[in-house]
Amino acid sequence: MNKTILALDVFDFKKAEKLVKDLSPYIDVFKVGPILFLQSGKEIIKMINDNGKKVFLDLKFHDIPATVQRAVQSARDLGVYSLTVHSCGGEEMLKLATSVENRPKIWAVTVLTSQVTTPEEVVRRAKLAKDCGVDGVISSPLEIETIKSNCGKEFEVVTPGIRPVKVADDQKRVATPESAVKAGADFIVVGRPIIQAENPVEVAKNIYESIKEL
Numbered sequence: 001m002n003k004t005i006l007a008l009d010v011f012d013f014k015k016a017e018k019l020v021k022d023l024s025p026y027i028d029v030f031k032v033g034p035i036l037f038l039q040s041g042k043e044i045i046k047m048i049n050d051n052g053k054k055v056f057l058d059l060k061f062h063d064i065p066a067t068v069q070r071a072v073q074s075a076r077d078l079g080v081y082s083l084t085v086h087s088c089g090g091e092e093m094l095k096l097a098t099s100v101e102n103r104p105k106i107w108a109v110t111v112l113t114s115q116v117t118t119p120e121e122v123v124r125r126a127k128l129a130k131d132c133g134v135d136g137v138i139s140s141p142l143e144i145e146t147i148k149s150n151c152g153k154e155f156e157v158v159t160p161g162i163r164p165v166k167v168a169d170d171q172k173r174v175a176t177p178e179s180a181v182k183a184g185a186d187f188i189v190v191g192r193p194i195i196q197a198e199n200p201v202e203v204a205k206n207i208y209e210s211i212k213e214l
């Protein structure tokens with residue numbers, strides 16, 4: 001499968017639909033976050049699936065275990081491919097989330113990149129997530145290698161903060177698509193570099209070409 005996940009950070013159904021159709025040769029998974037989900041909910045998921053593509057539902061579940069378990073069941077019933085939970089929800093929450101039958105892939109947020117932390121804490125939470133049956137974590141490009149060496153190659157790492165060319169924006173810990181994939185990222189999450197480009201199809205194609213042989 002194509003390793004680029006497009007962060008569908010547009011807040012209008014028609015714009016989202018155009019991106020899904022236009023980028024379809026280069027992107028297989030589309031990330032839907034809370035804002036788009038609150039606006040278009042089920043329709044956006046259906047539209048992505050109807051176009052033969054997969055949904056990464058990035059709602060970062062963090063609640064009492066029984067509620068997160070039911071949220072995972074609901075996401076499964078909507079037909080999502082993967083979703084996020086917060087590792088800080090703890091062992092019981094993570095285990096109940098992963099116990100759901102025929103569930104989507106579950107990726108854990110270790111520590112939000114907006115919070116101060118240490119590599120040791122990120123690895124501690126990644127290991128906890130793995131021990132609870134979680135499929136992988138969301139990680140900055142800088143932590144991919146440490147997580148892989150501590151949690152094993154099979155434990156997936158999904159990496160935002162991807163910049164094909166250097167730009168000044170709010171992402172501090174960035175990497176190019178090639179360096180993130182070479183470091184071991186199973187998926188890279190790209191938003192603005194594609195969505196805000198003059199020609200999104202061309203940027204997506206270039207990213208696709210740059211990592212397809214890696």
Ligand code: C5P
Pocket residue numbers: 007009033112113138160161162171189190191192193
């Ligand atoms: O536009 P950009 O490429 O920075 O988008 C990255 C996407 O990944 C956004 O949807 C952002 O919310 C998300 N994300 C992130 N850093 C994290 C977790 C998620 O940038 N640690």
